[in-house]
Amino acid sequence: MSGFLKSSIGRKVAMALSAFFLMFFLIIHLAVNITSIFSEDLFNKLSHFMGTNPLVQFALQPVLIFGVVFHFVMGFVLELRNRKAIGVSYAKNNGAANSSWMSRNMIYSGLVILAFLVLHFIDFWIPEINVKYIQGDMSGLVEETQDFRYYEELQHKFLSPLRVGAYVISFVLLALHLLHGFTSAFQSMGATAGRKKAMQTFGKIYAIAIPLGFIIVAVWHHFNHH
Amino acid sequence: MNLTLKIWRQKGPEDKGKLVDYKVNDISEHMSFLEMMDVLNEQLIEQGDEPVAFDHDCREGICGMCSMYINGEAHGPDRGVTTCQLHMRMFNDGDTIYIEPFRAAAFPVIKDLVVDRTAFERIQQAGGYISVNTSGNTQDANAIPISKHAADEAMDAATCIGCGACVATCKNSSAMLFVGAKVSQYALLPQGQVEAADRVRNMVAQMDLEGFGNCTNTGACEIECPKGISLENIARMNREFLSASFIDS
Ligand code: SF4
Ligand code: FES
Numbered sequence: 041m042s043g044f045l046k047s048s049i050g051r052k053v054a055m056a057l058s059a060f061f062l063m064f065f066l067i068i069h070l071a072v073n074i075t076s077i078f079s080e081d082l083f084n085k086l087s088h089f090m091g092t093n094p095l096v097q098f099a100l101q102p103v104l105i106f107g108v109v110f111h112f113v114m115g116f117v118l119e120l121r122n123r124k125a126i127g128v129s130y131a132k133n134n135g136a137a138n139s140s141w142m143s144r145n146m147i148y149s150g151l152v153i154l155a156f157l158v159l160h161f162i163d164f165w166i167p168e169i170n171v172k173y174i175q176g177d178m179s180g181l182v183e184e185t186q187d188f189r190y191y192e193e194l195q196h197k198f199l200s201p202l203r204v205g206a207y208v209i210s211f212v213l214l215a216l217h218l219l220h221g222f223t224s225a226f227q228s229m230g231a232t233a234g235r236k237k238a239m240q241t242f243g244k245i246y247a248i249a250i251p252l253g254f255i256i257v258a259v260w261h262h263f264n265h266h
Numbered sequence: 267m268n269l270t271l272k273i274w275r276q277k278g279p280e281d282k283g284k285l286v287d288y289k290v291n292d293i294s295e296h297m298s299f300l301e302m303m304d305v306l307n308e309q310l311i312e313q314g315d316e317p318v319a320f321d322h323d324c325r326e327g328i329c330g331m332c333s334m335y336i337n338g339e340a341h342g343p344d345r346g347v348t349t350c351q352l353h354m355r356m357f358n359d360g361d362t363i364y365i366e367p368f369r370a371a372a373f374p375v376i377k378d379l380v381v382d383r384t385a386f387e388r389i390q391q392a393g394g395y396i397s398v399n400t401s402g403n404t405q406d407a408n409a410i411p412i413s414k415h416a417a418d419e420a421m422d423a424a425t426c427i428g429c430g431a432c433v434a435t436c437k438n439s440s441a442m443l444f445v446g447a448k449v450s451q452y453a454l455l456p457q458g459q460v461e462a463a464d465r466v467r468n469m470v471a472q473m474d475l476e477g478f479g480n481c482t483n484t485g486a487c488e489i490e491c492p493k494g495i496s497l498e499n500i501a502r503m504n505r506e507f508l509s510a511s512f513i514d515s
Contacts, residue, residue: 047470229508
């Protein structure tokens with residue numbers, strides 16, 4: 041076990057495991073976001089629960105942050121090692137003849153997603169941490185109205201067309217990342233499943249539907265401000 | 267047909283090397299790519315120039331010696347063939363063809379288009395065998411029942427000729443298709459079970475030591491492999507490695 045993460049296959053497996061975790065998280069995150077379109081009340085309640093439940097905050101959140109950081113760091117490590125393994129590049133290389141654009145550019149789609157996450161942290165996570173743990177206001181309420189603040193804040197964020205644009209671009213890149221990543225994760229785990237037709241179709245649906253869901257939420261709030 | 271060739275020339279391992287343009291005329295579409303190279307080399311020798319060094323041996327697609335990265339693809343644009351089996355009819359009159367050596371840090375250039383693929387030999391030596399007692403009372407292999415399915419898959423894996431096209435093609439210079447095939451051909455058979463855990467551990471360790479990159483499942487190797495070795499062999503190697511690391515350790 042000791043040298044597992046030092047071996048090429050061990051790293052692949054670790055990459056895949058963190059990917060599965062992050063793909064599962066995306067479903068939960070989207071499910072919460074989608075409620076904001078149908079019910080302000082439900083979205084507020086869910087947000088408050090997620091934001092204040094000790095299990096979510098102090099157990100799941102650190103695991104999530106670790107998962108994200110791990111996936112990125114390991115991705116960079118693998119990319120650097122692979123660049124070293126190439127040595128001299130070809131004068132003419134026809135990559136499109138045998139592989140998809142997505143599979144050849146995971147590092148670039150990943151970098152855009154990383155940039156997005158930085159923006160996302162500054163946008164939502166840091167203000168949340170500030171209000172809750174630095175100012176110590178765990179009520180989740182707006183002082184004047186005594187209503188929940190989450191829906192308000194969400195609507196406010198998506199007023200800016202620049203932010204909505206950045207979100208849309210990032211989620212398109214996430215879709216491209218997932219179009220390769222979903223089935224690739226199975227293959228790395230040694231599962232034949234990733235190359236089965238049904239799983240590939242499911243992977244494509246997942247890779248497009250999840251980012252599209254996030255895009256719809258952002259665009260919906262941009263145009264339905266009240 | 268008349269062709270312009272852009273060929274990588276490199277005097278030796280230390281030389282920097284560069285692409286040099288050559289013209290060959292009246293090439294028959296029935297020639298193999300290596301025969302076209304022979305025509306060029308005769309031309310160069312007549313002119314008193316140094317012929318282009320390239321690897322070849324059987325010239326019938328079984329030895330795995332011929333290499334070459336032709337117009338951006340290992341063994342050229344055709345599928346399921348080695349360079350010796352590639353016909354000039356895949357090209358058109360007036361074409362410009364790039365001819366480069368297989369590239370990977372673990373496959374250093376020896377001269378021109380000849381690369382050192384002994385890293386593959388060392389991976390094989392690390393575990394690509396079974397230990398059989400040959401003292402005279404060796405059991406007939408056919409005495410051990412093997413399912414048709416397993417026998418077929420093992421045979422498919424064993425058709426790997428160790429050409430290195432998978433590495434040359436891979437954007438990560440990963441050798442996992444080759445190693446996957448070599449691990450699988452034994453993992454699928456009862457004779458391979460005894461040393462299975464050590465085999466996969468040692469072969470993967472040697473593969474990493476040689477400086478091959480990490481598979482990111484682009485699938486390019488499977489498409490460029492002249493023997494149609496399937497990605498399933500990489501998945502199987504991953505499974506073998508996982509069980510060797512966590513179950514049989
Ligand atoms: S797996 Fe295919 S491409 Fe790779 S060495 Fe074997 S025969 Fe050549
Ligand atoms: S020369 Fe033997 S495979 Fe091409």
